[in-house]
Amino acid sequence: MENTTLAHHLLLAGLLFVIGLTGVLVRRNLLVVYMCLELMLTAATLALVAFSRFNQTMDGAVFVFFIITVAAAEVAVGLALIVALFRQQKTVQSNELNTLCD
Amino acid sequence: MISLLSTIDVAFKALAPQRADWASILPEICVAGLALFCLIQAMVLPKSLRWLIPSTARTGIVLVLVMCLVSGTAWNPHEGTLTTFAGLLQISDVTVGFRATFLLCAFLTSLLATPFLEERKATITDYHHVLLVITAAFMLLAQSNHFVTLFVSLETAAVGLYILVGYLRLSGASLEAGVKYLVAGGLSSAFLLMGMVLVYGSLGAPGVDSLNFDQVASAIHAGKTTALTMTGIALILGGIAFKLGSFPFHAWIPDVYQGAPTPTTALLATASKAAGAFTLFLLVTGPFQPLDFRIAPLLAGLAVITLLVGNLGALASTDIKRTLALSGVSHAGFILAAITGILVSGQNGDYDRHLLSIYLLAYTVGTYLTAQALVFLPVAEDHRRPLLGLKGLLRRSPILTSALGFGISSLAGVPPSVGFFAKLLILILLAQAKLWWVFGVALLSVAISIHYYFAILREAVIRPSQESQEVQPISVPLSAQFIIGALIVITLLGGLLF
Numbered sequence: 001m002e003n004t005t006l007a008h009h010l011l012l013a014g015l016l017f018v019i020g021l022t023g024v025l026v027r028r029n030l031l032v033v034y035m036c037l038e039l040m041l042t043a044a045t046l047a048l049v050a051f052s053r054f055n056q057t058m059d060g061a062v063f064v065f066f067i068i069t070v071a072a073a074e075v076a077v078g079l080a081l082i083v084a085l086f087r088q089q090k091t092v093q094s095n096e097l098n099t100l101c102d
Numbered sequence: 103m104i105s106l107l108s109t110i111d112v113a114f115k116a117l118a119p120q121r122a123d124w125a126s127i128l129p130e131i132c133v134a135g136l137a138l139f140c141l142i143q144a145m146v147l148p149k150s151l152r153w154l155i156p157s158t159a160r161t162g163i164v165l166v167l168v169m170c171l172v173s174g175t176a177w178n179p180h181e182g183t184l185t186t187f188a189g190l191l192q193i194s195d196v197t198v199g200f201r202a203t204f205l206l207c208a209f210l211t212s213l214l215a216t217p218f219l220e221e222r223k224a225t226i227t228d229y230h231h232v233l234l235v236i237t238a239a240f241m242l243l244a245q246s247n248h249f250v251t252l253f254v255s256l257e258t259a260a261v262g263l264y265i266l267v268g269y270l271r272l273s274g275a276s277l278e279a280g281v282k283y284l285v286a287g288g289l290s291s292a293f294l295l296m297g298m299v300l301v302y303g304s305l306g307a308p309g310v311d312s313l314n315f316d317q318v319a320s321a322i323h324a325g326k327t328t329a330l331t332m333t334g335i336a337l338i339l340g341g342i343a344f345k346l347g348s349f350p351f352h353a354w355i356p357d358v359y360q361g362a363p364t365p366t367t368a369l370l371a372t373a374s375k376a377a378g379a380f381t382l383f384l385l386v387t388g389p390f391q392p393l394d395f396r397i398a399p400l401l402a403g404l405a406v407i408t409l410l411v412g413n414l415g416a417l418a419s420t421d422i423k424r425t426l427a428l429s430g431v432s433h434a435g436f437i438l439a440a441i442t443g444i445l446v447s448g449q450n451g452d453y454d455r456h457l458l459s460i461y462l463l464a465y466t467v468g469t470y471l472t473a474q475a476l477v478f479l480p481v482a483e484d485h486r487r488p489l490l491g492l493k494g495l496l497r498r499s500p501i502l503t504s505a506l507g508f509g510i511s512s513l514a515g516v517p518p519s520v521g522f523f524a525k526l527l528i529l530i531l532l533a534q535a536k537l538w539w540v541f542g543v544a545l546l547s548v549a550i551s552i553h554y555y556f557a558i559l560r561e562a563v564i565r566p567s568q569e570s571q572e573v574q575p576i577s578v579p580l581s582a583q584f585i586i587g588a589l590i591v592i593t594l595l596g597g598l599l600f
Contacts, residue, residue: 010303017292017296020292021289021292024285024289030281030285033285034284034285034288037285037288037289037292040289040292040296041291041292041295043296044292044295044296044298044299047296047299047300047303048299048302048303050303051299051302051303051306055303055306055307055308055312056308057306057307057308057309057310057311057312059250059302059311059312059313060299060302060303060306060313062250063249063250063253063302063313066250066253066254067253067295070253070254070257070258070261073257073258073261074257074260074261074264074288074291077261077264077265077284078264078284078288081264081268081277081280081281081284082281084268084271084277085268085274085277085278085280085281088272088273088274088277089274089277089278094285097278097281097282099274099275099278099361099485100275100278100279100282100356100357100360100361100485101357
């Protein structure tokens, strides 16, 4: 543990964030896209905890609880929407969603 | 005993600046309480009395609005600001206008939603509950002075909006719009959060709460900014640009506005955009103020691109809701231009502090007048509203045509509507700030917008309908006629009294 620095944590968080972003942009399955969104939030949380630890301020660590709560609420609504959409359209592939157009 | 009391007194005085001033957020508490009261009513009232629920909600909103305005007029602008809840919230004369905007949006949305949902046999109580929760969250957002308050209230509102966009569970379009909004919104909140974390981390030091706006400002002022801070600020501005619906995060707007139930579309176009505008204003005049020489050119550039993208997109669209959605993007461009002007000119003018509230109130009135016409226009599917469907509207319903006419004129900025003066104030500000190229593009975009706005009116007023079936008059309930009349009066009076 002595050798891990802030830079290591930030690198990992940045990597997770980019993986999540790539997933959101590339994948077509809505569930996978949603998982990738959560991965991005988690990456931000990881960076927050690391900063909180290395800056020696507790505010960041407290913020994490709020983020987790908000993310849970978001998942509850998000999954409900995806399930309802699946019942209607029988698909969760984003490229097959084309009701809305000009 | 006396010494003990005096000790307690001293302790309280030491804590005084940290004390939570609950009275200052009484309006938010009342709105949230009203939201719960809607659910209680649904449990207690018999089915025959359920119609009371939206009426109680609206009465409550009006009372809170009066409370806000009364306490707001008592506010002396020279007194400065009130920072409370250990620096989480900051209340000033400007935030009173922000609160009033959100309450007005909630009131008008409730008026639209009640007949709309009744016609589609959807529950009205849940809609009002979520609407009131969103309103309370937006009102807190407009007063936040800390990144935690900002994030939590913004996300509370966002989760509520996901529900309201996908509210019609049996309509594929509504659900599709809900999911698209969910993914776009999730992406933007991830950007926003990452930005906050980077700002917090790069400016932090032991004993400094760098999530607090004042401390962020003083850290930036002390020259502690690094590349990491700038990345963080860019990510935050990107996340806010999504809420505002400005370039480069405007791609979701046409689809979501088209698929969402029309009352929700109106709410998204007004309250959600206003939330983005107010948050951006709070951030660039608060924590990021010391960097305004870098942010102002960036916002000016975004304003110009947003104005052009919105207007050119709206020109090409043939669906009414999509046209209005893309015109909303160009209004976001106007808002960005206004914020740039305020940043450059340094908030000197009398109107500058309240310019955003004035512009958004005018935009709100125009949008809801238009939405009233759309809600009562009978269509097979809510998400298919081609321009041709308006043919012969003048003969079918003069009242809806006048709602559409005044609403669209105000949105387009035709004198003497209130929308004209709102746009004029922004153009004057841009001229004073000597931002001539933004001024030029803003004028050009007004000219372009006249074309597509009046394409809508031309269908409604000039084109005669051929089929006899279409001449059937549309019946509009008396209450809606009254509201349309009131909004038209506000549009004209607001314009004439300026």
